[in-house]
Amino acid sequence: MTPSELAALHEAHASDPHAFWLEQARRLDWDRFPTLSGDWSYAADDFHIRWYEDGILNLSANCLDRHLATRADQTALIFEPDTPGTGHAVTYAELHAETCRFANLLKECGVGKGDRVVLYLPMIPEAAAAMLACARIGAVHSVVFGGFSPESLAGRIDDCGARVVITADEGLRGGKHIPLKANVDAACDLSQGVETVIVVTRTGADVPMHEGRDLRWEDHRERLSPDCPAEPMAAEDPLFILYTSGSTGKPKGVVHTTGGYAVWIATTFDWVFEPRGDDLFWCTADIGWVTGHSYTLYGPLLHGVPTVMFDGVPTHPDVSRLWETIDRLGVTILYTAPTAIRALMREGDAPVTAFSRQSLRLLGTVGEPINPEAWRWYHDVVGDGRLPIVDTWWQTETGGILMTPLPGATSMKPGSATAPLPGIAPLLVDAEGREITGNDVSGNLCLAASWPGQVRTVWGDHRRFIETYFTTYPGRYFTGDGCRRDADGDYWITGRVDDVINVSGHRVGTAEVESALVAHALVAEAAVVAAPHDLKGQGIHAFVTLIAGEEGSPGLVAELNAEVRKHIGALAIPERIQFAPGLPKTRSGKIMRRILRKIAEGQLDQLGDTSTLADPGVVDQLVRDR
Numbered sequence: 001m002t003p004s005e006l007a008a009l010h011e012a013h014a015s016d017p018h019a020f021w022l023e024q025a026r027r028l029d030w031d032r033f034p035t036l037s038g039d040w041s042y043a044a045d046d047f048h049i050r051w052y053e054d055g056i057l058n059l060s061a062n063c064l065d066r067h068l069a070t071r072a073d074q075t076a077l078i079f080e081p082d083t084p085g086t087g088h089a090v091t092y093a094e095l096h097a098e099t100c101r102f103a104n105l106l107k108e109c110g111v112g113k114g115d116r117v118v119l120y121l122p123m124i125p126e127a128a129a130a131m132l133a134c135a136r137i138g139a140v141h142s143v144v145f146g147g148f149s150p151e152s153l154a155g156r157i158d159d160c161g162a163r164v165v166i167t168a169d170e171g172l173r174g175g176k177h178i179p180l181k182a183n184v185d186a187a188c189d190l191s192q193g194v195e196t197v198i199v200v201t202r203t204g205a206d207v208p209m210h211e212g213r214d215l216r217w218e219d220h221r222e223r224l225s226p227d228c229p230a231e232p233m234a235a236e237d238p239l240f241i242l243y244t245s246g247s248t249g250k251p252k253g254v255v256h257t258t259g260g261y262a263v264w265i266a267t268t269f270d271w272v273f274e275p276r277g278d279d280l281f282w283c284t285a286d287i288g289w290v291t292g293h294s295y296t297l298y299g300p301l302l303h304g305v306p307t308v309m310f311d312g313v314p315t316h317p318d319v320s321r322l323w324e325t326i327d328r329l330g331v332t333i334l335y336t337a338p339t340a341i342r343a344l345m346r347e348g349d350a351p352v353t354a355f356s357r358q359s360l361r362l363l364g365t366v367g368e369p370i371n372p373e374a375w376r377w378y379h380d381v382v383g384d385g386r387l388p389i390v391d392t393w394w395q396t397e398t399g400g401i402l403m404t405p406l407p408g409a410t411s412m413k414p415g416s417a418t419a420p421l422p423g424i425a426p427l428l429v430d431a432e433g434r435e436i437t438g439n440d441v442s443g444n445l446c447l448a449a450s451w452p453g454q455v456r457t458v459w460g461d462h463r464r465f466i467e468t469y470f471t472t473y474p475g476r477y478f479t480g481d482g483c484r485r486d487a488d489g490d491y492w493i494t495g496r497v498d499d500v501i502n503v504s505g506h507r508v509g510t511a512e513v514e515s516a517l518v519a520h521a522l523v524a525e526a527a528v529v530a531a532p533h534d535l536k537g538q539g540i541h542a543f544v545t546l547i548a549g550e551e552g553s554p555g556l557v558a559e560l561n562a563e564v565r566k567h568i569g570a571l572a573i574p575e576r577i578q579f580a581p582g583l584p585k586t587r588s589g590k591i592m593r594r595i596l597r598k599i600a601e602g603q604l605d606q607l608g609d610t611s612t613l614a615d616p617g618v619v620d621q622l623v624r625d626r
C-alpha cells in the first residue's frame with residue numbers, strides 16, 4: 001500500500017475505532033452483520049474481550065461457498081507432497097465437496113456444535129477439508145502437530161475432551177515415514193475419551209484398525225453427501241483451540257473465536273500480502289502451528305487466493321527444493337521461517353540461483369527474530385534484491401500478524417518488524433510495569449488495546465488465562481517478548497523474556513522439558529535454558545543433576561533424550577545436556593536461571609553477583625564443565 005493509504009488507515013482508526021473495526025468486518029459474508037465491534041476491558045474487576053458479538057457467520061462458508069459462483073473450477077489449494085511432481089491441485093468445488101463429506105461423517109459420529117475434534121494429520125488436502133468441516137458444523141478443531149509424541153497428543157485430547165480424532169496412516173516427510181496412526185493408538189491407550197478415529201490413507205501403510213473405534217475415510221467418502229449446510233455461528237463461538245507452551249506447567253489451549261479471528265485474518269492477509277488475481281501463495285508452515293491455520297489455510301482461502309500445502313521439508317530431495325517448487329508451480333509469495341532461511345543460506349547461493357524465481361513478488365518471514373545476515377541473504381539472493389520482505393511479528397495468542405513493514409508504505413530494516421498494523425497499540429514497560437516512552441529504548445512488549453484476533457481464553461482455565469497474560473502488568477496484555485524501539489520508533493523483537501525457548505520458530509516450555517528430564521529415575525533435578533544456535537535461533541541447554549552416586553555418560557544422554565522424545569516430541573530434545581554436581585540456588589532454594597542462561601550463552605564475564613548463592617562453588621564447576 002502507499003504511505004498515504006497507510007496513514008489514512010491509522011487516521012480512520014484513531015478518529016472512530018468502532019467504524020474502523022466494523023469496516024474491516026465487511027470483508028466477510030455474515031448471516032447477520034454485527035452492529036457491535038470491540039467490547040473489552042483488561043481491568044481485573046471487569047475483564048472481558050468480545051468482538052462483533054451480535055454478528056452471525058460461518059468461516060467455512062466464507063472460505064468456500066462464497067467463491068463457488070465465481071471460481072468453482074479454479075484452484076483453491078495445491079498439494080505439494082514430499083516427492084516433487086507428485087502433487088495435484090484441488091478446486092474450490094472439490095474442496096467444498098470434500099469438506100461437506102467430512103462434515104457429514106463427523107455428524108454421523110455424533111459431533112455437533114461446540115464439540116472438540118483433534119486433528120493429527122500431515123499437510124494433505126484432507127487436513128484442510130477436515131479443519132473446514134469442523135468450522136462448517138461448528139465443531140472446535142484442535143490440530144496437534146505430527147511431531148508431538150503420543151503422550152503429548154493424549155494430554156491435548158484429554159484437556160479439550162475430544163471424542164473424535166482424525167489422523168492418517170502415516171506421514172511422509174524428508175523421505176521418512178511418520179507413524180501417525182500408531183501414535184494415535186498409543187495416545188488412545190493413555191487417554192480415556194476417544195470413541196472414533198478417522199484414518200485417512202496417505203502412504204497406504206498397513207496399520208491395525210480397531211474394530212468399533214477406527215474408520216477408514218476412503219471406505220465412507222463415496223457414500224457421503226457432498227453437501228452440508230454451514231452452521232450459523234455466533235461471532236464469539238469458539239473456532240479452534242491450539243496448544244502452545246508457556247513458562248509453566250502443561251501447554252495451554254489457546255482459544256480463538258469465529259468472528260474476530262476471521263476478520264483479523266482477512267484483514268491482515270489483505271494489508272500485508274495485498275492479494276491479486278494471479279497470486280499463488282506459499283506459506284511453508286504446518287497446519288499444526290498457528291501460522292498454518294491463519295496463513296496456509298484461512299487467509300488465502302478467505303481471499304480466494306490459491307495456497308500451497310507443502311508436506312515436505314526444504315532440504316528434500318535436495319537443498320533447491322523451495323526454489324525448484326517456486327519455479328514449477330509459479331509461486332508469487334513465499335512466507336517462511338528464519339530457521340529455514342539460515343539452513344538454506346549455509347548451502348550457498350548456487351542452489352538458489354540455479355532457478356529463476358521470476359514468479360515471486362513478495363517474501364515474508366515469521367516465527368522468530370531474523371538475524372540481519374539471514375535477512376540480507378533472503379533479500380539479495382532469494383529476492384535478487386528486487387523483492388520486499390515482510391518480517392511479521394505475532395504469536396499463537398494474537399491470531400494473526402500485529403507488526404510488520406508494509407511494502408510500499410514502510411521502509412524495511414533488516415531484522416526489524418518495524419511498526420504495528422493499524423489498530424494495534426504496542427507499548428514497552430520496565431520490570432515494574434511503568435511505561436517506557438520515547439525512542440531508542442528497550443523493555444517488555446505489551447499491548448494496550450484489544451484487536452479482533454486476540455486469544456479469548458485458555459481452554460478450561462480462564463483464571464490461568466488472566467494470570468498468564470494480564471496480571472504481570474495489570475491492565476495490559478503481556479506478550480512475553482522483549483523489544484527495542486529504535487531512534488526512528490521502529491520495533492525490534494529481541495526474543496522471549498519468559499521461560500519459553502524458541503527452537504526453530506517452535507515454542508518449547510522450559511518447565512515441560514525439565515519435567516520430562518526428571519522423569520528419568522537417575523535424575524534428581526534439571527534446569528533448562530536457551531542458548532544461541534546458528535540454525536535454530538535458540539537451542540535447549542539442560543543442566544541435569546543426578547541422584548547421589550550416579551555419573552553422566554553418553555548412554556545416559558541418549559536415555560534422557562529418549563525421555564524428552566517420549567513426553568513431548570523430538571522437537572524438544574536438548575542441544576546439550578550438561579551434567580551438574582549442583583545447580584546455583586539462592587539460600588531460599590530458588591534456582592538462579594539468570595546465571596545458568598549466562599553460562600549456556602558463554603557470557604562468563606556477565607555472571608553477576610554470585611555471592612548470595614547458597615553454594616557459590618557450583619558456578620565455577622558449571623563454567624569448567626561447559
Ligand code: WT7
Nearest residue numbers: 366367368369391392393394395396493496507
Ligand atoms: C513468538 C510466538 C507468529 C506465529 C508463529 C510463532 C516469536 C514470532 C517473530 C518475528 C521476532 C518473532 C516471538 C513470539 N516471533 N514472529 N517476526 N520477529 N520474533 O508463534 O509459537 O506463538 O511464537 O515467536 O518471540 O512471542 P508462537
